[in-house]
Amino acid sequence: MDFFSAHQSQVEKYLTKSQILTLQLLIWLLQIQKDVRIERLASYLPMPILYESRRKKIQRFLVLSSLSLSLFWFPIIKLIVEKEFKSEKRLILILDRTQWSDNNVFMISVMWRKRALPIYWLILEKKGSSNIREQIALIRPVLKLFSDYEVVILGDREFHGVELSYWLKQKNKKAKKAIYFAFREKDNIYLKRNKKNLERLKDLKLIPGVKVLYNKVNITKQKGFGRFNLLVYQKRNYRHYQEKDTWFILTNLNNASEVVELYKKRYAIEAMFRDYKSGGYNLEGSKANILRLTNLILLIAIAYTSASLKGKSFKNKGHQKYITRLREAQRKYRRHSDFRVGLYGQNWVIAWDSCVFLVEKLMVINRHKLKYYQQGLKVLAAIS
16 A cells, blocks of 8 residues: 555645645655755656746645645654554654755654654754754654653754753653653763762763763753763774764663663664665755745655655565565675665666566567566566
């Protein structure tokens, strides 16, 4: 079942038939052209009208109020999460920000099969880091959306760990399910273990490979934030390589090993951003204004999520070997993510549809391979 069939009622609730068809065409174009620039989409949009008319049609579509993230996208991504995660499962939510030129995208996603699925995003009208107000604006609606799930929120050194942690600690008191967090801190803040002991994190004595969890300590000289746990960890030196980067992670989790393993999952959103940009949809090429850029990212979110779910399905049904390489010598993990498998599978079907007459002639010439062709045709029919 494709994305639009699975979420037909939600899509029809907010879009007209004409708008739904336009959305389907744009998603199809994204999967084929892998380019989110409006000019490029307009040049390939298969409608028999002037180029300028095609461009304006896309621009008008991208400012529709019905594409509101909270109204249109939230119910869809919630259904997807409910299908992929049982209610007793813990959701790992990841904060990150990416910037190119004047575009500054702040996003929260959910960890899923070594990647991340986008939930909510804001376009910051400035360059540089987000502030606590913007962070709360991003997180608050997502906590409400997934209030039936226990969550862990991960973030790097940008996210003002003490202020945001304090806010989450207050939210946790009234939440239906536990809210955990793990935010990496800069090494120039202070740790206060008792009234007389105040030291910078960078001055702590470390043993590479040893995880140390300080329980219920004060972080920063400022008062009023309460106590937190602090995980200190530096990777073990490997042969002649000495790890210099130390993790200082502010958290309300109580197990050092668990904190380290959870924080490693934060890199899933970086892999997702690569897929969004030069590794996939060329998001950094967009010059759209804030509203259009927000909705262009919505198109990417739909295309990316759809391709990822299809990739998972292709793998589960054993179709991947017809789409991508399974494993390589000397490589520990599979070469392609669910997203790549789903994307390549869709492109394989489209290429077949475009070149079927040529391929059929080739199959007639190579009749000794007919058995293998028939097996491949069954897979093509299954994933179409």
